[in-house]
Amino acid sequence: MSKYAMFIDLDLCIGCNACTMACKAEHGTQPGVFWAFVLEKEEGKQPDVKRQFIPVLCNHCEKPLCEKVCPTRATHRDAKGIVLIDYDKCVGCKACISACPYNIRTYVKREEFYFPNTPIPYGVNELRGIEGVVQKCNLCADRLKNGQEPACVEVCPTSCRTFGDLENPESDVAKLKKTVKSFQLLPEMGTEPSVYYMRTDRKRAFVRAK
Amino acid sequence: MATKGFDKEAWIPTSCNGCFNVCAIKVHRKDGKVVGVKGDSSVLSSKGKVCGKSMARVADLYDPNRVTVPLKRTNPEKGIGVDPKWKEISWEEAMTTIVERLDKVRKDDPRKLVLANFDLCNMAVVSGFGEGFGTPNYDLYNATYCGSGLHTIFFLTLGTVNSEIDLERCNYMVLWGAQLGLGANNNCMRAIDNMAKARKRGARLVVIDPICGHAGAKADEWVPILPGTDGALALGMVNVLLNELGLYDAEFLKRKTNAPYLVRPDGRYARDPQSHEPLVWDPVEKKAKQYDAADVEDYALAGVYHLTDGACTPAFELLKQHVRKYSVEEVSRITTVPVDTIRRIAREFGEASQIGATIEMDGQTLPLRPAAIDFKRGVNAHKNGYFNCFSLQLLNIVVGAPNNPGGLLGTNAIGPYSLWRAYKGKDGLLTNNHYELARGAAFFSPYPPKKAAPPDSLNLMSLFPATGFLPAMPHFTMHDPGKFRLPYKPSALIMCRSNFIKSYLDPRAIADNLKKLDFILAFARQIDEVSEFADILLPEAHDFERYWTFPANQPLGFITPGPGKWYGQIVQPVVDPPPGVRNWLDVLMDIAERLGILAGMNEVINRRTGFDVAFELGVASEKLRPDKKYTVEEICKKQVEVYTGGVPYNDEMFRESAAIDFYPKSIEESFPGPFVEGRIPIYLEHLIDVGEDVKKVTKKLGMDWWDTSPYRPLADWRPCPPFESKAEGYDLFLANSKTALVAHSLNAENAWIDDVCKRHRMDHYILVHTSAAAKKGIKDGDMIWVESETEVRVKGKARVTECVHPKVVGTLGNLGGWARGKPIAKGKGIHSNSLIKFDWEMVDPVSGQIDTCARVKIYKAGNNNE
Numbered sequence A: 001m002s003k004y005a006m007f008i009d010l011d012l013c014i015g016c017n018a019c020t021m022a023c024k025a026e027h028g029t030q031p032g033v034f035w036a037f038v039l040e041k042e043e044g045k046q047p048d049v050k051r052q053f054i055p056v057l058c059n060h061c062e063k064p065l066c067e068k069v070c071p072t073r074a075t076h077r078d079a080k081g082i083v084l085i086d087y088d089k090c091v092g093c094k095a096c097i098s099a100c101p102y103n104i105r106t107y108v109k110r111e112e113f114y115f116p117n118t119p120i121p122y123g124v125n126e127l128r129g130i131e132g133v134v135q136k137c138n139l140c141a142d143r144l145k146n147g148q149e150p151a152c153v154e155v156c157p158t159s160c161r162t163f164g165d166l167e168n169p170e171s172d173v174a175k176l177k178k179t180v181k182s183f184q185l186l187p188e189m190g191t192e193p194s195v196y197y198m199r200t201d202r203k204r205a206f207v208r209a210k
Numbered sequence B: 001m002a003t004k005g006f007d008k009e010a011w012i013p014t015s016c017n018g019c020f021n022v023c024a025i026k027v028h029r030k031d032g033k034v035v036g037v038k039g040d041s042s043v044l045s046s047k048g049k050v051c052g053k054s055m056a057r058v059a060d061l062y063d064p065n066r067v068t069v070p071l072k073r074t075n076p077e078k079g080i081g082v083d084p085k086w087k088e089i090s091w092e093e094a095m096t097t098i099v100e101r102l103d104k105v106r107k108d109d110p111r112k113l114v115l116a117n118f119d120l121c122n123m124a125v126v127s128g129f130g131e132g133f134g135t136p137n138y139d140l141y142n143a144t145y146c147g148s149g150l151h152t153i154f155f156l157t158l159g160t161v162n163s164e165i166d167l168e169r170c171n172y173m174v175l176w177g178a179q180l181g182l183g184a185n186n187n188c189m190r191a192i193d194n195m196a197k198a199r200k201r202g203a204r205l206v207v208i209d210p211i212c213g214h215a216g217a218k219a220d221e222w223v224p225i226l227p228g229t230d231g232a233l234a235l236g237m238v239n240v241l242l243n244e245l246g247l248y249d250a251e252f253l254k255r256k257t258n259a260p261y262l263v264r265p266d267g268r269y270a271r272d273p274q275s276h277e278p279l280v281w282d283p284v285e286k287k288a289k290q291y292d293a294a295d296v297e298d299y300a301l302a303g304v305y306h307l308t309d310g311a312c313t314p315a316f317e318l319l320k321q322h323v324r325k326y327s328v329e330e331v332s333r334i335t336t337v338p339v340d341t342i343r344r345i346a347r348e349f350g351e352a353s354q355i356g357a358t359i360e361m362d363g364q365t366l367p368l369r370p371a372a373i374d375f376k377r378g379v380n381a382h383k384n385g386y387f388n389c390f391s392l393q394l395l396n397i398v399v400g401a402p403n404n405p406g407g408l409l410g411t412n413a414i415g416p417y418s419l420w421r422a423y424k425g426k427d428g429l430l431t432n433n434h435y436e437l438a439r440g441a442a443f444f445s446p447y448p449p450k451k452a453a454p455p456d457s458l459n460l461m462s463l464f465p466a467t468g469f470l471p472a473m474p475h476f477t478m479h480d481p482g483k484f485r486l487p488y489k490p491s492a493l494i495m496c497r498s499n500f501i502k503s504y505l506d507p508r509a510i511a512d513n514l515k516k517l518d519f520i521l522a523f524a525r526q527i528d529e530v531s532e533f534a535d536i537l538l539p540e541a542h543d544f545e546r547y548w549t550f551p552a553n554q555p556l557g558f559i560t561p562g563p564g565k566w567y568g569q570i571v572q573p574v575v576d577p578p579p580g581v582r583n584w585l586d587v588l589m590d591i592a593e594r595l596g597i598l599a600g601m602n603e604v605i606n607r608r609t610g611f612d613v614a615f616e617l618g619v620a621s622e623k624l625r626p627d628k629k630y631t632v633e634e635i636c637k638k639q640v641e642v643y644t645g646g647v648p649y650n651d652e653m654f655r656e657s658a659a660i661d662f663y664p665k666s667i668e669e670s671f672p673g674p675f676v677e678g679r680i681p682i683y684l685e686h687l688i689d690v691g692e693d694v695k696k697v698t699k700k701l702g703m704d705w706w707d708t709s710p711y712r713p714l715a716d717w718r719p720c721p722p723f724e725s726k727a728e729g730y731d732l733f734l735a736n737s738k739t740a741l742v743a744h745s746l747n748a749e750n751a752w753i754d755d756v757c758k759r760h761r762m763d764h765y766i767l768v769h770t771s772a773a774a775k776k777g778i779k780d781g782d783m784i785w786v787e788s789e790t791e792v793r794v795k796g797k798a799r800v801t802e803c804v805h806p807k808v809v810g811t812l813g814n815l816g817g818w819a820r821g822k823p824i825a826k827g828k829g830i831h832s833n834s835l836i837k838f839d840w841e842m843v844d845p846v847s848g849q850i851d852t853c854a855r856v857k858i859y860k861a862g863n864n865n866e
């Protein structure tokens, strides 16, 4: 058994969107469709204004509301905790889109290309011809099978994403879960996401003058 | 014909050119197509990471808007928005026409040819073509991107072209109009990694910038400042350190700068009557001595000393008194930064620098100064840019940060094999050979200064004897050659990857310049704004389809300073270009052959690539022969031999990694501060003579309007011309910031980048502060006009935010394209350079820096799209 989890350090993320682009390149998502992206939030007034980048993806919830409402069982949680969509079974009813509190699912009515009639070649063709369905992040299931990390984790230049198996006590994520204060998005929904957010506990190399 | 082996699936190591940074990458080829990009984990420049721009390069490669055939303009009328009415022609027709036209220019007066390009690492070839042809005008390019003031000041104070904070050791990092390690700026990927680690380690990040960009967002403290007032703030902080706190590194100032040099009442150094070398005062022996005399016991930094030359004062004392006029209160009024903040940041910076601290490295004890201020275009792109940069650098200097561990490092003052060198020059001051090596990229050695002379080149270098970088002048001289007494009028232009109509000031002025030329040849991947003016347009290969000269990462700018190793990166093709598309440099060499200028060209390439030296040393088997036409591939492979000290290129060298290692950096190469002998100036004595010299020459030329008043030895702040404007109602200032995804205007014409930016909260918007919006009745998301004093206006969507200075209208990236050949970029975001005045009053006569400030007003766009 394993239970995948991802920790994202919001203090380190610089909003560069390498992850957004790596995801697009990895899966070949069509225009306007993003399985991973970066939200931005602004808080406060000068001089205490904060501009915050929040990378998001499917939370691969332990209790996914999308799975619950899916009439065809296209959306399902696999043995490793990945929430997947079986595109053969999906009928595009969009019930899951309404049910998911995180707004990370997209209904793809027709296959579209970035350039008319000239598809950009991608490394994989997993989405070629997939239309009339709801799409979302699959945690790079194929890469995981090959022993690679998800594309967004591998590419992140600040290394703010940590990925691993919570069931393995030696894994970085298990250690982070134990030692670092973290939170999940919308815990009140009871979805129990596998994506955790944290802020680095910064040591003080510099002590501020009074 | 397909290149052998290009049908095989592989990850090919090469260097990215999604921006100027050339990070090492691996490109995935499958079925003869590029299907993916990743970082090359074997090379320090990327350590396996890449940015979003790089990942998205696949979308550039397969953009159907790419030019793939030679085109000829059939519409003689030229202008912004005018359809050139392209007609496809054969390569032979194109080449015949080009050679015929250029030959005519050459016979008439070769100086009339101008070359514009941004192929930074291939300047040897481009300058070779220029010199072979006989024109000095081969370095016009993206004029406002970096800086005449900035690079010159780095030359004088760091002994090189660029700067970076020593992120591995620094505890107090100030990014000032710069975003090092935040997705923009030099050595992009390595700096992001180092910055993330520094922040995790607890280093404090202070960002001083009118816009809270990526850097501001990650700062512990973001200090909004009024654009163009940076120099005033810096001098105010110097005042706090010197006069309020007495916090400075006296040892460093005495031994590593010209602070102790005695200055006469007329502002010039007191000199030894025999040797004519500058004098210092030895307070122990109570006598004046030559600055480098072995028996100087101590150096006086204060006091007045009566020599035969009159009452002489150490330069440091002059600086100390001079900055008193930048009182914190006055500076606060100018910059809008609160008095307490100025004092606190000055103190924090001074204390964090740990004056006196040392660190053991490599068996040596070196000074440790873990505080540094890094600055780039935001500080520089003003009329006072040279002195703004100098003022900021004074802060680094007074605490001893330059080129020391923890401080601000020059990008490799001492380069591999001692090819790049910083050393002691005239009057004991720091100088180097870098700018001569980088010649062809608009760089000239600014110290010791040259003699002023009547201009012969479009960049007017002979009237700017003290500057190091002049990319921006040709637009002025092309506009009005007579005004500058240029003995000829340019008539032809070759351009490649330099969209200067978008990256310069008011495009209307540039359009006028372009219209006046008889012949324009453009190499283009996309028909961008400037290519729309071409007479002949040739398709250019994507960098995944071509060789570059080697190394792609010139250590002058593209190897992170500090400890590490020297290595050279290759740019090699991954796939074939579309049929008929060629490497523009190869085409240029074909043109050279047909023009009969190969000998001159190859001679310059021999000099600039180091073939000459290597051949003499017996490292290279041969240099370029004068009569032979080479390909870029051949030159690249020959250079590998030079850089490896004689190991001939072989196909295995770059199969696994984009780089070959030369050797680990020595401690001197990592931290040249303690080792290089040249002193850093805090007092620019040489400017006095240069100013007088320029005055004489310009007067003789009848150019009395040429202002030489800024030629002064001490740093001052002067307001940007728009500050003094009397026009009513223009109550806001314009400022621009880069984003991680759009570093150059070309990034905007990328389908993936565009798709991401479209969804972003800021990227395509005009940033308006909450208070300004309230005053004008503007709501978030409203369409608004931004109108400048020049009566140009641009329209876009307002983002009402606190992430911009209350008096500033913020724009991001170089957006707002209008070229019909760039349908993705067209109309996205706004083009802020359009709002900037093209006028000589915007030019700094010392450095040639142009001001990018503009006064603007904003108002809601009406319903009828008005």
Ligand code: SF4
Residues within 6 Å of the ligand: A012, A013, A014, A015, A016, A017, A018, A019, A020, A038, A053, A055, A155, A156, A157, A158, A159, A160, A161
């Ligand atoms: S790649 Fe990393 S740093 Fe960049 S936006 Fe994504 S999570 Fe943030």
Ligand code: SF4
Residues within 6 Å of the ligand: B016, B017, B018, B019, B020, B021, B022, B023, B049, B050, B051, B052, B053, B054, B188, B189
């Ligand atoms: S920073 Fe520039 S060179 Fe480096 S990976 Fe990104 S686009 Fe390429």
